[in-house]
Amino acid sequence: MFISQKHLFCLFISIQIGIGLVAQSHCSFDERWFQARQADVTFSSRMIEIEKRLQDRIQNLTPLETRSSFQVPVVFHVLWNTEAENLGDEAIAAQLNILNLDYTGQNTGFGLLPTPFKSVAASVDIEFCLATTDPEGNATSGITRTRTFADSLSIKQVYYSSGEGQDAWDTDRYLNIWIANLENNLVGFGSYPGQNIPEEDGVVIDYRVFGINDHPRLNMGRTLTHEVGHYFGLFHPWGEGFFNSDCKGDDRVPDTPLQSSTFNGQCPDGLSSIPESCGSQDMYMNFMNYTNDQCLHMFTQGQKFRMLAALLEMRSNLLDAETCAEVNQPTPTNGILNIGPNPSQETVYISSFLQTTASVQLEVFNSNGQRVYQMNWENLERYFSHAIHVVDWSNGFYLLRLKIGDEEWVRKIIKY
Numbered sequence: 001m002f003i004s005q006k007h008l009f010c011l012f013i014s015i016q017i018g019i020g021l022v023a024q025s026h027c028s029f030d031e032r033w034f035q036a037r038q039a040d041v042t043f044s045s046r047m048i049e050i051e052k053r054l055q056d057r058i059q060n061l062t063p064l065e066t067r068s069s070f071q072v073p074v075v076f077h078v079l080w081n082t083e084a085e086n087l088g089d090e091a092i093a094a095q096l097n098i099l100n101l102d103y104t105g106q107n108t109g110f111g112l113l114p115t116p117f118k119s120v121a122a123s124v125d126i127e128f129c130l131a132t133t134d135p136e137g138n139a140t141s142g143i144t145r146t147r148t149f150a151d152s153l154s155i156k157q158v159y160y161s162s163g164e165g166q167d168a169w170d171t172d173r174y175l176n177i178w179i180a181n182l183e184n185n186l187v188g189f190g191s192y193p194g195q196n197i198p199e200e201d202g203v204v205i206d207y208r209v210f211g212i213n214d215h216p217r218l219n220m221g222r223t224l225t226h227e228v229g230h231y232f233g234l235f236h237p238w239g240e241g242f243f244n245s246d247c248k249g250d251d252r253v254p255d256t257p258l259q260s261s262t263f264n265g266q267c268p269d270g271l272s273s274i275p276e277s278c279g280s281q282d283m284y285m286n287f288m289n290y291t292n293d294q295c296l297h298m299f300t301q302g303q304k305f306r307m308l309a310a311l312l313e314m315r316s317n318l319l320d321a322e323t324c325a326e327v328n329q330p331t332p333t334n335g336i337l338n339i340g341p342n343p344s345q346e347t348v349y350i351s352s353f354l355q356t357t358a359s360v361q362l363e364v365f366n367s368n369g370q371r372v373y374q375m376n377w378e379n380l381e382r383y384f385s386h387a388i389h390v391v392d393w394s395n396g397f398y399l400l401r402l403k404i405g406d407e408e409w410v411r412k413i414i415k416y
């Protein structure tokens with residue numbers, strides 16, 4: 001029997017509503033992709049053009065680019081009605097840390113991958129920081145908080161202050177992430193490059209699947225990892241569409257095997273046997289699957305190259321150093337200072353290549369302006385490294401000030 005795409009879509013929505021009554025489901029990417037294609041006759045041709053640009057850029061990535069680490073500034077827009085929806089700074093810091101671990105291959109599962117997939121697993125080397133400067137150039141925490149008066153919001157509503165949401169910050173220069181109580185059990189959506197108009201470009205996530213949480217399946221912060229993957233040009237491993245029983249769908253990434261399943265709600269152990277479909281073993285632990293959070297562990301080299309191409313070709317204005325000042329910022333003496341991990345739970349390491357005869361003073365202040373840490377040095381050697389133990393500090397923001405002679409340099413660090 002022939003089933004038109006329109007009927008298929010209605011069928012899909014009916015299934016979704018049925019599932020939605022029971023539990024939160026999965027991301028809305030396929031659904032919104034389909035809607036955009038139906039609503040806009042130019043959508044498919046625009047996406048073909050973008051695909052060509054991405055493929056060209058992938059071919060032309062330089063070794064330096066693929067070895068580099070890129071920093072992306074993030075603004076979180078917290079849209080809340082009840083206190084539970086008004087997630088604290090610590091929860092945001094913890095989610096940001098998960099995102100950074102997943103995108104730098106430092107998540108625990110990365111080291112425990114089944115043998116067939118170890119050789120293609122990649123550290124994407126994109127790091128995310130809270131924006132330190134808002135669009136007007138003022139200092140910011142990188143978090144906005146907006147009280148709403150709706151029990152739940154549609155994805156469209158979150159994008160606009162006039163619609164119970166929050167207007168985006170310049171989406172060329174910031175990755176906007178809206179956290180809200182989403183209607184219809186939606187868990188999240190990340191807009192593919194060029195998919196949405198600029199005012200609606202970014203990631204939307206339900207507060208119940210944000211960071212470490214109580215959701216039965218999406219409880220380890222991987223929904224954001226997944227949606228940011230879409231934002232940087234990744235499809236689901238089964239390609240465009242809602243399922244892939246004929247194995248014709250593909251994600252345009254050479255080293256992710258074809259698969260027919262979405263692994264929605266599943267968590268294969270992968271040790272005794274690896275599921276197979278479409279004539280190959282399934283990479284069920286890939287972050288772009290619908291597998292439960294605890295079984296998601298990796299991106300591939302091919303996905304990394306696709307994300308770097310999207311960043312460098314379509315989203316390069318994000319790499320504005322003034323808005324992402326957490327790491328590798330030049331110091332007043334033109335040395336390079338590294339601070340990390342940031343956010344941190346136990347120890348913040350400060351290291352740099354500096355050579356100066358000036359006196360150097362390092363101080364850290366809490367959010368009340370009280371100094372909580374101080375160190376001084378004279379005649380710094382070329383390489384300098386120092387550990388600050390923060391495990392006993394209260395959670396929240398701190399300002400680290402480095403004075404070199406008469407010059408000073410201030411950076412925000414986060415304890416969670």
Ligand SMILES: [Zn+2]
Binds near residue numbers: 030226227230236
């Ligand atoms: Zn998705």
